[in-house]
Amino acid sequence: MAHCGGSSVEPSAKTQAPPPGSDSIMPGQRSSVDQSMKPVLFEIFGELWTVQSRLGQGVSASVYQVSSDRATTAAVKEFQADTQGGDYGFHKERSVLEDIQGHQGHKNIVTLYGVFTNHGCMGSATRCLLLELLDVSVSELLVRGSSGSQAGRPQQGHSMWMVQHCARDILEALAFLHREGYVHADLKPRNILWSADDECFKLIDFGLSFKEGNQDVKYIQTDGYRAPEAELQNSLAQAGLELDSGCTAGVDLWSLGIILLEMLSGIKLKDTVRSKEWKENCAAIVDHIFANNSLVCPAIPVYHLRDLIKSMLLNDPKQRCTADTALLNPFFSIPFAPHIEDLVLLPSPVLRLLNLIDDSHLHNEEEYEDILDDMKEECQKYGSVxxxxxxxxxxxxxxxxVEYANSSDSKEAQRLLTGRTFDGKFVVATFYPLSAYKRGYLYQTVQ
Structure with missing residues (x-):
């Protein structure tokens, strides 16, 4: 169905138009545009944006990847009008993100570009957020990581490099959020996304967030990542009883502890955290998970991470570590190298090509220069080098x-180059951290 009507735009406080060439991906899997998908177009900031795919759909909102004629990409979160709290969710998320950006924002929190109302063909009007487009979610990483594990490799979880990267980024986001007085209240793998161009994990979805001491949502957090005090509050609210259970910023630390444990082990812990054994002694279960992991990687000092996670999973929220104190844990001072699997999973503007060049080519200056020219010519077919x-x-x-101008080009190159043959050799193409490349630091990647 063609788009009709228009939109009224309300620029957000201290927001900006999305940067040209912005090309990261928001939550959920990509999917080709279905003919029945509505809308096909959004009119935003006086120009038409095409819906490329639906990235996620919930009870109160849908998320779309959109692009403008200027080749700019972004995400639109469209809230259902007056359905299951959609209007409330829009106002809540808008106010939190605008307040955060009014305090200069944070590199590990999704950027809000603006808000607008979309007027549909049947006279309906929906409220929308125009957001930074992000890439793969931790939820997808958990699925891809376990399904892509090498045969004979017992560990199904992610590397210590990946866990450390995610933990540090989200703790820094939480430290900022908590200093501003906010509790996220719905931390889960689907709400942590990778930014390919900024090379970091970012926190999204503030529909359940509240100011600490001024909680206006009774049912907070998602099953499997819900802190004990939030579980108690939800149960009492269901029974029609009013009791201030004192949900504080500590609920976010509990959720993050579960997420990190899942990333390390590769195991979804929803059933585990519901069990009687977990409720009686979750520390023993954490010890057991780490004991199994240390058999695979005995040389890695995982005990720092173990102690960090245990400090997040204390039943008494007053005894749990804060985001600021968690960042001081010795775990964050250990330099880990990424696995090859990590560099396949996390896009960046830099591509690394393996299995292409023999040592003999490197010591003949004329041959070496020819190879440089040939590779640059080949790689420029996929984007700006x-x-x-x-x-x-x-x-x-x-x-x-190969450093591309943006991650869109590098992702296209990775897709088209992987598996190709040059001089009878199969190309292996992975991404590579832009910050490490810029510093001239080349990892001896763990296989």
Missing amino acids: VSLLIPKENPGKGQVF
Whole structure:
């Protein structure tokens, strides 16, 4: 159905139009646009934006990937009008994000570009948020990580590098949020997304957030990631009883502790945290999970992470660590290297090509220059190449590092180059951290 009507735009406090070339992905799986999908177009900031895919759908809102004629991409979160609290959710999320950005925002929290009302063909009007477009969610990483594990490798979870990266990014987001007086109140893997261009994890979905000491939502957090005090409050509210259970910022730390445990183990813990054994002694179960993990990686000092997670999962919220104190844990001072699987899962503007160049080519200057020119010409077919590096010595000897102008180009190149053959060799293409590449730091990647 064609778009009709228009939109009234309300620029958000201290928001901005999305940057040209912004190309990360919001929650959920990509899916091709269905003919029955509504809307097909949004009119935003005086221009038409095409709906490319539906990225997620909940009870009160749907999320779409949209693009403008300027090749700018973003996400639109459209709230259902007066259905299951949709209007309330819009006002709640808008107010929280505008307040956060009024205090300069935070690199680990999704950016709100603006708000608008979409007027549909049948006279209906829906409230919408125009948001930064992000990439893969931790929920998707958990699925891909376990299904993509190598045969014979007992560990199904993610590497310590990945867990550390996510933990640090989200703790920094929470530390900022809690200093501003907010509780997120719905921390779960689907609400943590990777930003390919900013090379970090970001927190999304503030529909249940509240100011600490001024909780206006009784049913908070998602089953499986719900702190004991929130579980008690929800149960009492269901029974029609009013009791201030004192849900504080500590509920966010509990949720993050469960998420990190799932990332490490590769196991969904929903049934575990419902069990009698967990409620009686969750610390023993955490110890058991880490004991199993240490058999696979005995050299890795996982006890710092274990102690960090246990400090997040204390039943008494007053005894739980805060986001600020958690960031001081020795776990964050340990330098971990990424696994190859990590660099396949987390897009960045830099692509690394393996299995292409023989050592003999690196020591003949004329051949080396020819290879540089050939590789640059080939890689420019997929996007704008900023720089290209082929180290002659370890680390990184013979690998090809290609920096693209944005992650959209690098993702397209990775998709089209993987599995291709050059001189009878199969190409292996992974992403590579932009910050490490810029510093000239080439990981000896863990296989």
